[in-house]
Amino acid sequence: MTIGGGFRPASRRSGLLGVHSIGEFVLSVPDVSDAEKFYGAFGFDTRAANNQLALHTAADGYRWGRVIGGGRKAMHHVSFHCFEEDLARFKTHLEAHGVKVLDPPPGFDSNGLWFYDHDGMLLEIKVGVKTSPNEKAPMEAPAPATPIRTAPNRGAVRRTQPRRLSHIVRFTPDVDRAVAFYSRVLGLRLSDRSADAVAFMHGVHGSDHHLMAFGKSDAPGLHHLSWDVPSIDSVGLGAMQMADKGFSRGWGLGRHVLGSNYFHYVRDPWGSYCEYSCDMDIIPAAIDWQGLDHAPEDSFYLWGPNVPEDFGVNHEAAGA
C-alpha cells in the first residue's frame, strides 16, 4: 500500500530496534456524532458503525484512527507499527525492561504487544505498514489560473484532505520520563527539546522531525493530532473550510521553528486540536541526528498570530 504520497519502499536503519510508525490511534469521546461533524469537515473519509467512527484518508483509504462514543474524552490507545522481524525482539525487549505485556483490551483482538506507557496510556506494538516517510513528499500547490496568475480561482480549488498522520502531541506531568520511556522501550529518538517543557521525538527508521511530542502539564492528555497536507494553500484553505463549518477557534497560519512546518490548528469539540501541517522536516534513517536543547521562544513558533490564551490548556486534567 502506498500511504500519504510517495514514500515507499520502507526505509530501515539496520541494527536498531525501534517502532517505525504510528499505525492507528483510538480516541474515546462522549458523543461520536460530534466527531463525525468535526473530522468530516476536516477532510477525512469518515465511516460510522456501532457507535464508532473510523477516520480514513480519502486518497488511499488508510484507517488512521477510530473514535469510540460513550466515554469521557481520552486516548484509548495508540498502536505503533514495527517491522515483522522485530516483533519477537520487542517482546523480549519489553520483558527485559520490566514492562508488563497485557492481554488486548476488550473488543480489540490483535496479536500485537500491549502495555502501558509511563503515564498509564495503553500502547500497542504490532507488525504493520510503514506510514512514516523517509523523505519529503512533493508539495502539490493548486494549479494556477494561468502561467502569470499563479493563484487559482476559488472555484478551482479542491477541499483540503489530509494525506497522512504526521504526529501526536501528548501532555505529560514529566517530560523527562516520557523521553526516557519512549526512547528506552519504543526506540524513538530525541529530535529536539526545550528544557523540561517540551520534547520532540522521531523514529530511527526515518520519520517526520516528530512522530510523538510531549508537553508538560499537570496530567496526561492529548494536545493535538497533526495531519500532513500537500501545500501551504491547503493549510490556509483547510482553516477556511473548517471555519465555514463552525470550527473557527484555533491558531494559525504560522510556522514552527522545530520541525519547520507551516501550521494551522483547529480546536476540536473537546478542547484539543487537529493541526493542518505542511512541509515538516524529515529525519531520514541514515542520519545520526543530534537532538538539542533550545530556547523557549524557539520551541514554539517562528511567526504567526498571537497564541490563544487557552492553547496550552489540558482539558483532560481535573479542574481544567
Ligand SMILES: [Fe+2]
Ligand atoms: Fe504539531
